[in-house]
Amino acid sequence: MTILSILTMILVLAGLFFFLAGTVGILRLPDFYSRLHAAGKCDSLAAVLMIAGLAIYNLDPFSFGSLLVSAKLMLIAGFVFVTSPTATHAITEAALVLGVKPWQRKGRKRP
Amino acid sequence: MRDIHEHSAGEDLVIKTSVRLLVPFIQLFGLYVIVHGHYSPGGGFQGGVILGASFILLALAYDLKTSQDYMPIWANALLGNLGPVIYIGVGALCAIFGGLFLDYSALDVLIPLGPVEWRSFGIFLVEVGVGLAVMSIMLLLYWNLSSGGALDEGL
Known part of the structure; x- marks a missing residue:
């Protein structure tokens, strides 16, 4: 077991943990905004962690070709890291403009 | 429906900035996919x-006018017609040269490159024609x- 495969395991397991947290958040949180909050944050971080893990796994028989493939994977990670929060922002703003009410506890006055 | 700009913060800085950052890379990736079409996924x-x-x-992020600043209507029509011309022109040249x-090996x-090289290069030429036609027709449809x-104001 090399240091690269240990690093891969740590990254992929961390990515799986954040995916799990995002899924639990989508299922359990009460309204649109908080669900989107869970989905947007957890999914973008988890996708970047898992892609970084795959890029490190791909480096194992080291050559120029595998380095090139890993660099492309890291470019995908950077793309996801920019686009996923932007998409979440756009969906949230559309919901706010169309007047989706945020959830609140029963019996509490809106401030 | 309520007034669409009641809650809106006006021009959306986040979306516009990230689109402005991403569009050159998306176009570079599109060219990469076209050029690598004959030996990797894509085309x-x-x-x-x-x-x-x-x-x-x-x-979508700015408005129709901005996209027409970057790709004018006349250039779009020119490229959309150039694509089929490249495709049919390469095919007809092959028929003319026997x-x-x-x-493509004809x-x-x-240009004497060898028949195998010409088969690879001819696919590339045809793919460029297909890519230009698809790009401009998709944009024109939108x-x-x-x-x-x-063609003046829209979403």
Whole structure:
């Protein structure tokens, strides 16, 4: 077991943990905004962690070709890291403009 | 429906900035997909769709006028017609120089590269034509559908 495969395991397991947290958040949180909050944050971080893990796994028989493939994977990670929060922002703003009410506890006055 | 700009913060800085950052990379990736079409996943159609989607993204995040600043209507029409001309022109050149339609190895008499090299290079030429046609027709479809055929104001 090399240091690269240990690093891969740590990254992929961390990515799986954040995916799990995002899924639990989508299922359990009460309204649109908080669900989107869970989905947007957890999914973008988890996708970047898992892609970084795959890029490190791909480096194992080291050559120029595998380095090139890993660099492309890291470019995908950077793309996801920019686009996923932007998409979440756009969906949230559309919901706010169309007047989706945020959830609140029963019996509490809106401030 | 309520007034659409009641809660809106006006021009959306986040979306516009990230679109402005991403569009050059999307277009570069579209060209990469077209050029690598004959020995990796991709090809003319896929690369053309990515190129067209980059301009549609500009039109969505800014407005129709901005996307027409980057790709004017006349240039779009020119490229959309140039694509089929490249495709049919390469095919007809092959037929003129003694092969079948789109039999690229016949072009070896024009520039002697060898028949195998010409088969690879001819696919590349045809893919460029397909990519240009798909890009401009996709963009034109979006412009027409979003502005009701007027091509001036839309989403």
